[in-house]
Amino acid sequence: MIIEPARETEVVAETEILILGGGPAGIAAATAAARTGARTMLLEKYGFLGGMGTAAMVTNFCGLHASINGSVQQVVRGVADDILERLDRLDGLREPHPVKATGGGHDIAAQAYDTSAYKMAADDLLLSAGVDIRFHSFAVGVAMDGPCIDAVLVETKSGRKAIKAEMFIDCSGDGDLAYWSGAECEKGDATGFMAYPTTMFRVANADDEKIHNEGKPNLTQLIAEAGDDYDLPRKTGVLGSQPHAGEWRVNLTQISRDGAPIDGSDWDDLGYAETEGRRQSQEYFRFLKDRVPGFENSYLLETAPQIGIRETRRIVGEYQLTKDDVLSCRDFEDSIGCNGWPLEQHLQGNAKWTFLAGRGYHQIPYGTTLPKGVDNLLVAGRCASTTPEGQASLRVSGPCFAMGQAVGTAAELARRSGVTPSEIDRQALQARLVADGAFIGDAQL
Ligand SMILES: Cc1cc2nc3c(=O)[nH]c(=O)nc-3n(C[C@H](O)[C@H](O)[C@H](O)COP(=O)(O)OP(=O)(O)OC[C@H]3O[C@@H](n4cnc5c(N)ncnc54)[C@H](O)[C@@H]3O)c2cc1C
Numbered sequence: 369m370i371i372e373p374a375r376e377t378e379v380v381a382e383t384e385i386l387i388l389g390g391g392p393a394g395i396a397a398a399t400a401a402a403r404t405g406a407r408t409m410l411l412e413k414y415g416f417l418g419g420m421g422t423a424a425m426v427t428n429f430c431g432l433h434a435s436i437n438g439s440v441q442q443v444v445r446g447v448a449d450d451i452l453e454r455l456d457r458l459d460g461l462r463e464p465h466p467v468k469a470t471g472g473g474h475d476i477a478a479q480a481y482d483t484s485a486y487k488m489a490a491d492d493l494l495l496s497a498g499v500d501i502r503f504h505s506f507a508v509g510v511a512m513d514g515p516c517i518d519a520v521l522v523e524t525k526s527g528r529k530a531i532k533a534e535m536f537i538d539c540s541g542d543g544d545l546a547y548w549s550g551a552e553c554e555k556g557d558a559t560g561f562m563a564y565p566t567t568m569f570r571v572a573n574a575d576d577e578k579i580h581n582e583g584k585p586n587l588t589q590l591i592a593e594a595g596d597d598y599d600l601p602r603k604t605g606v607l608g609s610q611p612h613a614g615e616w617r618v619n620l621t622q623i624s625r626d627g628a629p630i631d632g633s634d635w636d637d638l639g640y641a642e643t644e645g646r647r648q649s650q651e652y653f654r655f656l657k658d659r660v661p662g663f664e665n666s667y668l669l670e671t672a673p674q675i676g677i678r679e680t681r682r683i684v685g686e687y688q689l690t691k692d693d694v695l696s697c698r699d700f701e702d703s704i705g706c707n708g709w710p711l712e713q714h715l716q717g718n719a720k721w722t723f724l725a726g727r728g729y730h731q732i733p734y735g736t737t738l739p740k741g742v743d744n745l746l747v748a749g750r751c752a753s754t755t756p757e758g759q760a761s762l763r764v765s766g767p768c769f770a771m772g773q774a775v776g777t778a779a780e781l782a783r784r785s786g787v788t789p790s791e792i793d794r795q796a797l798q799a800r801l802v803a804d805g806a807f808i809g810d811a812q813l
Contacts, residue, residue: 391419434708
């Protein structure tokens with residue numbers, strides 16, 4: 369240990385609502401907060417928005433759609449529509465494509481996009497809403513004032529800065545603000561297991577016509593046939609076509625260390641995962657070229673800027689969404705949005721899918737966004753309050769957009785009424801969300 373000298377930190381800005389993190393949750397939270405008229409600032413460590421969607425090159429929206437009584441319908445609306453519309457205008461969006469047949473034989477759907485278009489669409493959305501975006505701002509801590517956050521501390525190229533706000537929203541994916549401010553958090557299941565991470569990569573110059581004529585490759589079978597010829601720790605995965613000809617995303621690697629998934633909130637593990645992810649990407653690409661029809665002449669276009677992290681900290685909030693809530697399509701009085709994505713559990717060597725029964729989507733309760741013990745903080749996205757199994761469904765982009773829009777709106781309701789986020793009039797929140805185009809349930813309550 370060394371002792372650093374005490375120092376004064378400049379308060380570089382004061383705002384009304386401060387959002388940490390520019391992934392799908394943060395994009396929707398900032399847009400919704402700014403549209404209420406509140407002075408809104410978003411901090412992001414990278415120089416672009418999109419979160420895992422761009423930084424980890426996910427390039428595909430899941431959870432925007434559900435299979436409702438056999439037909440695929442969009443169940444996340446509002447700010448999500450504004451992103452889709454901009455992506456479409458930039459020619460960076462594919463039509464929804466079927467993903468997997470559910471137990472009842474119905475398909476769910478996902479929508480692929482270009483990362484560059486997503487970055488530009490998100491810039492435009494936030495700037496047109498009036499959000500003050502501060503890129504290259506790595507948040508490292510908080511200054512507290514009793515049960516409230518007073519300021520977030522950031523490291524920047526110009527040194528350490530403090531930013532004050534009245535309401536804070538944690539969309540860091542890792543629950544950084546919640547953790548630093550002392551809110552109760554969990555990591556992993558009872559054994560500490562967290563979903564396996566993946567380094568995504570994309571290939572170009574694949575032969576779409578051949579793939580189309582011969583049918584989509586059965587990866588599970590081809591990997592099994594490859595046996596020990598390649599080092600392929602994950603035995604099944606996703607090859608998905610992108611909006612433009614010949615380009616495919618590859619979601620196949622699986623990053624572990626000493627036999628367990630790396631911890632995406634651990635500096636040392638994160639560093640290890642980057643080189644291991646690129647090593648595996650080369651190996652899976654070699655397998656694709658050699659063994660998967662249509663990929664013989666493809667080339668490795670790009671590996672993701674960072675390892676893709678599915679799960680780290682989750683807050684233990686007012687309500688923890690469970691596996692049963694998701695699978696039984698449960699309704700909640702304080703619904704703020706809907707989600708129809710199955711449980712997608714990334715286990716060793718494989719991903720396990722469990723589909724929703726009945727209606728095909730559940731409602732998301734406001735209580736999943738309310739941490740305990742901090743009076744001016746809301747949390748949205750993959751670090752919201754769920755059990756590990758609940759997180760395996762709620763973490764995908766669609767529900768993150770829905771939660772984000774809700775917390776952005778709720779933060780201003782709380783600020784304006786001088787109450788904590790848990791004390792706001794939840795029906796007033798719902799009415800505002802519906803008026804702003806969100807879908808919060810069957811009959812919009
Ligand atoms: C390999 C992989 C494949 C996936 N596939 C899909 C898919 O096909 N479809 C789908 O919908 N979802 C998919 N997901 C899940 C989905 O992408 C994420 O769960 C989702 O992006 C979570 O959104 P979020 O806004 O909560 O957090 P994130 O997307 O993680 O965004 C958090 C943001 O906060 C920033 N940040 C974090 N900490 C700090 C800090 N201290 N200071 C400053 N900035 C900070 C990060 O840079 C990031 O931009 C996948 C995930 C992975 C890893």
